[in-house]
Amino acid sequence: MTVVEAEPRSTATGSIRVRLRTPARRRNMELALLLFAFALSGAAVTLVQLGALGRVGTTVLALCALLAILLLGLHVVLRVVAPDADPFLVPIATALNGLGIAEITRLDIADGLNGWDAAGIRQIAWAAIAISLAIATVIVIRNHRILQRFRYIAMFTAFLLLVLPVIPGIRSPRFGAYIWIQVGPLSFQPGELAKIALAIFFAGYLVQARDSLSMVGRRILGIQFPRARDLGPILVVWVLAMGVLVMQRDLGTSLLYFGLFLVMLYVATGRLSWIVLGLALFLGGAYAASRILGYVGARFDAWLDSFNQTIYDQQGGSYQLVQGLFGLANGGMVGTGLGQGRPDIVPLAESDYIIASLGEELGLVGLFAILGLYLLLVSRGFRIGFTGQDDFGRLLGVGLSFVVALQVFVVIGGVTRVIPLTGLTTPFLAAGGSSLVANWIIVALLLRLSDSVRSQPQLVVEQDR
Amino acid sequence: MNKELRRVSIVVLVMFLALFSSSTVIQVFQQDNLRADDRNVRTLYASFSAERGPILVDGEPIAVSVPVDDEYKYQRTYTDGELYSAVTGYFTLNQGNTGIEGSLNDYLSGTANEQFLDQLNAVFTGQNPKGAAVELTIDPVVQQAAWDALGDQKGAVIALDPSTGAILAMVSKPAYDPSELATHDAAAFREAYDRLIDDPDDPLINRTIAGDLNPPGSTFKLIVTATALENGLSPDTKFPNPPTLKLPQSDSVITNAEGGACGGGSTATIATALRLSCNIPFAQLGLQLGYSKIAQQARKFGFEDDGITIPMSVEPSVYPPTQSDAEQMLSSFGQASDRVSPLQMAMVSAAIANGGRLMTPTLVESISAPDLTVLQGFEPTEYGTPISQATASTLASMMVDGVSNGAASNARINGVAVAGKTGTAENGAGAPYTLWFTGFAPADDPRVAVAVVVENGGGLGQSGFGNLVAAPIARTVMEAVLNR
Numbered sequence: 001m002t003v004v005e006a007e008p009r010s011t012a013t014g015s016i017r018v019r020l021r022t023p024a025r026r027r028n029m030e031l032a033l034l035l036f037a038f039a040l041s042g043a044a045v046t047l048v049q050l051g052a053l054g055r056v057g058t059t060v061l062a063l064c065a066l067l068a069i070l071l072l073g074l075h076v077v078l079r080v081v082a083p084d085a086d087p088f089l090v091p092i093a094t095a096l097n098g099l100g101i102a103e104i105t106r107l108d109i110a111d112g113l114n115g116w117d118a119a120g121i122r123q124i125a126w127a128a129i130a131i132s133l134a135i136a137t138v139i140v141i142r143n144h145r146i147l148q149r150f151r152y153i154a155m156f157t158a159f160l161l162l163v164l165p166v167i168p169g170i171r172s173p174r175f176g177a178y179i180w181i182q183v184g185p186l187s188f189q190p191g192e193l194a195k196i197a198l199a200i201f202f203a204g205y206l207v208q209a210r211d212s213l214s215m216v217g218r219r220i221l222g223i224q225f226p227r228a229r230d231l232g233p234i235l236v237v238w239v240l241a242m243g244v245l246v247m248q249r250d251l252g253t254s255l256l257y258f259g260l261f262l263v264m265l266y267v268a269t270g271r272l273s274w275i276v277l278g279l280a281l282f283l284g285g286a287y288a289a290s291r292i293l294g295y296v297g298a299r300f301d302a303w304l305d306s307f308n309q310t311i312y313d314q315q316g317g318s319y320q321l322v323q324g325l326f327g328l329a330n331g332g333m334v335g336t337g338l339g340q341g342r343p344d345i346v347p348l349a350e351s352d353y354i355i356a357s358l359g360e361e362l363g364l365v366g367l368f369a370i371l372g373l374y375l376l377l378v379s380r381g382f383r384i385g386f387t388g389q390d391d392f393g394r395l396l397g398v399g400l401s402f403v404v405a406l407q408v409f410v411v412i413g414g415v416t417r418v419i420p421l422t423g424l425t426t427p428f429l430a431a432g433g434s435s436l437v438a439n440w441i442i443v444a445l446l447l448r449l450s451d452s453v454r455s456q457p458q459l460v461v462e463q464d465r
Numbered sequence: 466m467n468k469e470l471r472r473v474s475i476v477v478l479v480m481f482l483a484l485f486s487s488s489t490v491i492q493v494f495q496q497d498n499l500r501a502d503d504r505n506v507r508t509l510y511a512s513f514s515a516e517r518g519p520i521l522v523d524g525e526p527i528a529v530s531v532p533v534d535d536e537y538k539y540q541r542t543y544t545d546g547e548l549y550s551a552v553t554g555y556f557t558l559n560q561g562n563t564g565i566e567g568s569l570n571d572y573l574s575g576t577a578n579e580q581f582l583d584q585l586n587a588v589f590t591g592q593n594p595k596g597a598a599v600e601l602t603i604d605p606v607v608q609q610a611a612w613d614a615l616g617d618q619k620g621a622v623i624a625l626d627p628s629t630g631a632i633l634a635m636v637s638k639p640a641y642d643p644s645e646l647a648t649h650d651a652a653a654f655r656e657a658y659d660r661l662i663d664d665p666d667d668p669l670i671n672r673t674i675a676g677d678l679n680p681p682g683s684t685f686k687l688i689v690t691a692t693a694l695e696n697g698l699s700p701d702t703k704f705p706n707p708p709t710l711k712l713p714q715s716d717s718v719i720t721n722a723e724g725g726a727c728g729g730g731s732t733a734t735i736a737t738a739l740r741l742s743c744n745i746p747f748a749q750l751g752l753q754l755g756y757s758k759i760a761q762q763a764r765k766f767g768f769e770d771d772g773i774t775i776p777m778s779v780e781p782s783v784y785p786p787t788q789s790d791a792e793q794m795l796s797s798f799g800q801a802s803d804r805v806s807p808l809q810m811a812m813v814s815a816a817i818a819n820g821g822r823l824m825t826p827t828l829v830e831s832i833s834a835p836d837l838t839v840l841q842g843f844e845p846t847e848y849g850t851p852i853s854q855a856t857a858s859t860l861a862s863m864m865v866d867g868v869s870n871g872a873a874s875n876a877r878i879n880g881v882a883v884a885g886k887t888g889t890a891e892n893g894a895g896a897p898y899t900l901w902f903t904g905f906a907p908a909d910d911p912r913v914a915v916a917v918v919v920e921n922g923g924g925l926g927q928s929g930f931g932n933l934v935a936a937p938i939a940r941t942v943m944e945a946v947l948n949r
Contacts, residue, residue, distance in 0.1 A: 179546045263476075267469045322504065328491045329499030342507050358651065364492040368485065375481050382477075385470045398470060402477065409480040416487035 001092035009263035027079045028085045033091035034075060038068050041098020044338060051339020051361075060105050062100070063124045070131045077135050081142065082451035086384075089450070092377045093443045097436070098129055099370070102338065103350070103357050104431045110344035119350050119431045126433035130440035137444035144448050148392045151204025158197035161190035162240070166247050177423055178248040191244075192425070192438035195260065196445070199399035202261055206268035207232070207392045213269045232273065236283045237261045242289070248394045248434050249295055251286070252410050252422025258282050259406045264399045267385070303420035324356035326414050335363025350431040352423055355412050371412070373428070378405040384449045397449045400442045478811065500620045506559075517541060518573045518835070520553055520565055520594030523605045528553050528566070528643075530596075541566075541647040547640040548612050551621075552828060554777070555643035557654065563826065564671065566598060568644075568776040572597040572832050572840065575918075585629060595835040602631035602830045607913075610945035611636040613937040620900075620919035621672035623807045625906060627815035627914045629845040630824030632775065639664070639671040662728045663751050672918065674779040678804035679899040679918055681871075682890030682931065683722075683742045685799030687813050687860065687903070688784075689751050690739055692762040694856040696754065700736035700863060704746040704801060710741045711752070712748075712791035717792070719744055720874075722889060722930070738873035739863050742887060744798045751797020756787050759797070765851035766813050766823065768805075775808070777827050782809035797891055809901040811916035812848075817864065818884070818911035821857040823848040874904065875936035877945055882908035885932030896924030902935035913946035916941045 043063055049056045071094055105120035115121065141147065147154070165171050165178045172182035175198050180187050211232075236275075242256040244250060262278040290296040301311050302318035306325070311317045323346045330341055343349045343357030350357070359367045369461075381401020388394035404427050414421035425435035491499070516539055520528040527549045530539035543549070562570055575596035597841035598688075611622040611634040615946045624634040645657035656858060661669050670676040693702070706726045708932015709718050727733035727743035739747035751759060763784045764770070773779040778920040782805035787793040795801040808826060816823035825848040852860070867873045873885040885904025892899060900923050905914040923934035 056649050176943050223753075263473055267466060267643055270466070295474045307502070322502075324739065325491055326499055326502065326505040326507055328488065329496045329505075332492055332496050342510055343509075345506060359488065359492065364488060367492070371481060371484055371488075375478075378477060379474075382470065382474055386467060394466065398473065402473065405477045405480065409484065412484050413480075413487070416484065418487045452489060 012071060012446070025345060026082065026085070027075070027083060029443065030078070030087035030090055031075060033087065034071060034094060035095040037098060038071075040095050041102065044099055044102035045402035048102050048361075049109065049339065051337055052106055053107040053339070060101070060120060060362070062122070063121065064101065067124060067127055067131065067390070070128055072133075074131060074135050074138075077138060077353070078447065078451075082138055082447055084451045084453075085138075085452035086380050088376060088380050089443050089446055092373050093428055093440065096370070096373055099358065100354060100426075100429035100431070101127065103343070103354055103361070103429070103443055106339050106361070107344055109339070109352045109359065110342075114152075122433070123431050123436070124208075126234075127440075128435040129433065133437055134440040134447075137286045137441055138447055141445070141448055143397065144393050144452060145390065146447070147200050147396065148204045148207065153203065154197040154200040157195045158201060161197065162192045162283060163246075163461035175293050177250045179250050179253060179423070189425075189432065189434035191250075192432075192434040193441075194257065195403050196400070196438060196441055198257060198260060199396060199403060200266070202264045203396040203399055204263055205393055207395060210268040213265070213271070213274075215243050231359045234261070234265065234278060234281070237246045238278070238285065241282065242285050246293065248291070250423060251289075251296055251420065252414070252424035254303040255282075255286075255410055255422070256403065256424065260399060260403045262408075264395055267398055268391075268395055299420040299422065303417060306417065309361040318418075319414075320353065321421050323347070324353050325417070327353075327356045327360040328416070331360035331363045331366075333364050335359075335361050335366055337361060351425060352411070352430065353415065354430045355426050356415050358429070370429070371408075374404070378408075380450070381446050384446065384453055388449065388453050393449050393452060400445055404442060406440070484860050490771070495758060499937065509741055515539075515575050516595045517556070518598045520573070521598055521600045522549070522605050522608070524600070525605070527601075528550065530555075533649075535649055537649055540649065541644075543642070543644050543647070546642040546644045548608065548636075549603070550605055550640040550643055550668075551635050551637035551673060552601065552608075552609045553643055554671075555641075555646040555669075556654045557646050557658075558649060558651075560646075560654065560658065562775060563669070565601070568778070569599055569772065569829070569832070569908060570600060585735060597835070597840055598699055599831040600833070601828050603828065604633045604946070604949065606711040606940060606949060607634040607945045608636065610634070611938075611942045614941035615917075615919075618934070618938075619666055619921050620917065620923075620935075620941060621807045621913065622938060623673040623804065623811045624913050624915045624916050624946065625811055625815055625826055627818035627911045628824065630815070630826045630848070631830070631845070632826055632828045633913065633946060635671075635673050635828070637670070639666045639668040641668040650710050664720075664754045671777070672920075673807045674775065675806070676780070678780060678782060678806050679901075679920065680890035681799040681805040682802055682888030682899065682901055683744075683799055683899045684810050684813075684886050684888035684916075684931075685784075685797070685803055685805070686739055686742065686747050686905050687817070687864070687886050688763050688766060688776070689747055689754065689759055689797050690735060690862060691766075691817075691852050691856060692754050692759045693735060693750055695762060695852055695861055696758060698750075700732045700739075700859060703732040703734055703748075704738070706731055709743060710737065710745045710748060710794075712794060714789060715791045717791065719748060721745055736754045736863050736866070739886070740866045742867070742872040748794035750788055754797075756793055756796075760784050760786070762851065762918065764848055767809055767848065773826070775826050777828075779808055780806055782806050783812065797886060807903075807916040807918045808916075809916075810901065811914050812863075814884070814886075814903045814905045815911075815914035817857050817860045818905035818908075818914050819857070820854045821850050821852040823851055861908055864904060868904065871930055872903065874934045876902060876904055876940045878906060878940060878947070879948060881906055883940070883943065884908045884911075885936065887936055889930040895927070897926045898921075900929055900931045900933075900935040902931050902939040904939060904943075906947060913943050915942050917942070 001340040093220045101123050104123050108118040166183050170181045172180040179189050179191050241254045265274045290300050298316045306318040306321050327346050338361050341360040343360050346353045378401045381397050383395030385394045411424045411426045413419045425432050427439045501569040504598050519526040527541050530541050531758045533540040554566045555560050573596040624635045625632045641661050648654050703896040708726045709720050711718050719742040728737045768782045769859040771781045785802045787796050792801050825846045833839050861884050865882050866943045868876045870884045873887045876885040883906040888901030890899040900919040903916040905911045917935040919934050
């Protein structure tokens with residue numbers, strides 16, 4: 001089997017590589033899995049219509065077919081520009097995106113929404129944009145190390161994106177949170193993109209600074225704590241997270257950014273003290289916020305005492321949480337069947353509560369499958385961390401996949417009462433363009449990173465060491 | 466770096482394990498509790514989404530659920546909604562149900578215990594569960610006759626088969642269209658409900674069995690006469706016959722309805738007093754019998770029983786303890802605090818018609834599952850034997866006299882012996898009378914017992930009386946049965 005190469009290599013390593021692995025097999029596997037994901041999504045879209053309407057409309061299916069063509073385009077592009085990229089990433093993202101479109105379409109049917117009013121149609125349009133951007137990302141970024149150079153640009157971008165939703169004129173507060181911007185008919189959650197910029201910045205910065213952050217300091221109780229002057233960065237990020245909490249009134253996003261930073265810091269430095277310090281800072285801040293900021297306190301009350309009638313009836317109380325639990329209970333072990341449940345009863349069933357909607361109609365079995373897909377996606381990202389050749393790439397791979405894992409945990413954990421409910425989107429599933437765009441770009445970056453891992457012949461590297 | 470990564474991987478795994486556990490706890494272990502929570506509207510919606518069983522009259526549906534394209538999947542519709550409104554009641558989206566719709570909701574919605582296996586079957590076959598069909602005892606011809614006969618009057622008509630207790634007609638006016646309340650449009654429902662509930666004529670109340678019951682007037686004399694006969698008095702027992710009677714310890718004077726003495730003569734028999742519906746002899750008879758004997762007899766007919774269900778529960782008729790001789794005398798001809806439902810008076814007539822055996826009244830002939838297996842068939846059951854056969858036959862012939870030769874003359878049917886008793890009850894100074902008729906036909910082989918009440922004096926104020934307004938309505942209804 002011949003290999004399509006971006007750059008010619010020496011015949012020696014080339015021959016080893018060809019003996020070691022056959023990259024085209026990966027792409028063929030991706031194609032097979034992708035076709036399976038198409039079938040799954042198509043079946044889901046068909047079933048929700050059959051279940052909820054009793055007939056199948058062709059509009060959504062036709063639009064999904066266009067998405068499939070776009071995804072095949074991504075697949076072909078990968079054969080050319082990243083033939084060694086991980087074969088699981090695109091099919092998993094496709095399956096989750098397809099399931100999301102199916103369930104959102106189901107809720108559109110329940111709400112009697114059609115055409116551009118239908119969140120499902122808009123979701124398909126956003127998916128097209130997101131996948132196109134993913135294609136552009138893998139084409140434009142041929143070598144992920146370039147991103148390391150842009151770490152401070154990434155920082156400023158992240159800062160800008162975080163500030164946008166509180167700027168008068170374009171800000172668009174919803175449900176008490178300042179995480180949207182509205183420009184004309186378009187609304188966007190800049191914070192979703194900010195997490196990518198932050199991951200790039202953290203990775204670039206930590207690779208450079210980790211020595212000073214990990215080597216020096218004094219030991220207290222067997223844990224080495226950093227010097228006071230090295231506390232600067234973590235304090236800056238802490239202030240940033242608290243700023244999000246206070247200015248944007250969004251506990252979930254705040255937790256997401258801070259968690260991302262802590263984990264990347266720990267992986268980069270290997271110092272547990274950072275985690276201890278960071279958690280102490282965050283929990284302290286969150287506790288203070290829960291006492292000072294009414295909305296944080298209300299979230300905690302709704303979490304701890306959901307079934308209390310007073311809290312249930314309160315504005316911003318536990319109504320949505322409890323209704324979501326009713327939905328999940330209605331689904332039980334095997335679910336009501338797609339299109340057969342009543343997920344539309346829960347507020348925001350198509351966005352924040354998409355997981356409760358799917359849990360109701362697909363049951364515990366379906367929820368486990370979805371969680372399994374996420375776990376697989378995250379583990380593929382962590383693989384880059386384990387096997388990558390350069391520390392920037394490893395750190396970035398871990399950061400990007402951990403941010404997906406943490407977001408899944410915060411959202412689904414909120415819905416299932418593991419932690420207080422916050423308003424994050426479920427990656428790939430929830431209705432919302434910003435989330436789709438951000439997560440598909442994450443997939444594109446992971447594809448690029450995984451390709452660079454695999455296209456480095458391990459045998460040669462090991463000889464280098 | 467790999468050591469740290471392994472640790473972070475474990476943390477991620479723990480996070481996911483927490484999600485696996487929490488979803489398992491909710492969807493499996495807490496499932497029943499969450500489903501039972503009364504804030505869980507899904508359980509409620511499920512009952513709407515099942516195809517509710519029809520209500521049938523003579524095999525024809527009068528209430529059915531038809532598939533519609535909205536979230537409740539089925540729309541309850543009523544053919545002849547107003548005509549049957551007293552029977553069907555209404556079925557709303559979570560705003561309460563009445564009538565058969567309310568009292569047999571378990572069966573109609575398919576959630577009754579007997580239907581458990583059907584529900585299970587529906588789960589496995591994937592079919593929508595269906596409710597059971599309720600066949601009523603109502604005779605559509607008699608129902609229509611009663612509806613037409615009552616016309617625009619405010620009142621109620623009930624007819625039943627004295628030998629089985631089967632209710633043949635149940636009309637209450639003003640009526641309403643239950644379709645208006647079955648709407649899935651919340652605003653339209655609210656408008657209709659508010660309008661009906663604010664209507665001073667209370668169309669939502671089924672006057673045959675509920676509401677502010679009416680004083681029975683002279684129809685109560687049937688119960689006093691029954692008490693007398695059961696206590697050894699004969700129809701020929703005589704009482705002084707003055708044209709007016711001053712009540713003891715009171716300035717009030719009572720008269721007979723027609724004025725003057727009762728049929729002439731210095732004494733009047735119980736038979737004459739019942740035939741001509743005279744108050745003064747009954748006042749004396751009631752005082753002589755005393756409260757407790759009459760109350761005991763009334764209870765045997767069903768008074769004070771709050772457990773009568775047809776299957777809607779029936780507001781008990783009352784004969785409350787009297788505080789004085791004057792009140793006892795007034796209560797003996799159906800005034801004072803006596804309050805009765807038309808169903809109760811029909812039960813009195815039915816017991817007399819059926820040789821003293823009172824059959825339990827019911828609206829339900831059978832309840833059948835969607836596969837036509839009968840879940841509940843209804844055998845006639847005996848409520849009790851309030852009077853002996855002898856008393857019954859004596860009373861029956863006295864009531865026949867009342868129609869053929871007395872105060873209930875407008876209930877006469879050519880060629881048929883009709884037994885009947887009218888009532889014209891006062892509701893206080895100046896207020897219009899409540900007009901009554903109860904009876905049965907044919908007297909020798911009763912096929913129908915009726916009770917008719919017309920409120921508001923039949924539109925005639927204090928010049929209306931039972932024989933003028935209520936008796937012709939009853940006659941039409943009885944004729945409808947006899948012509949079947």
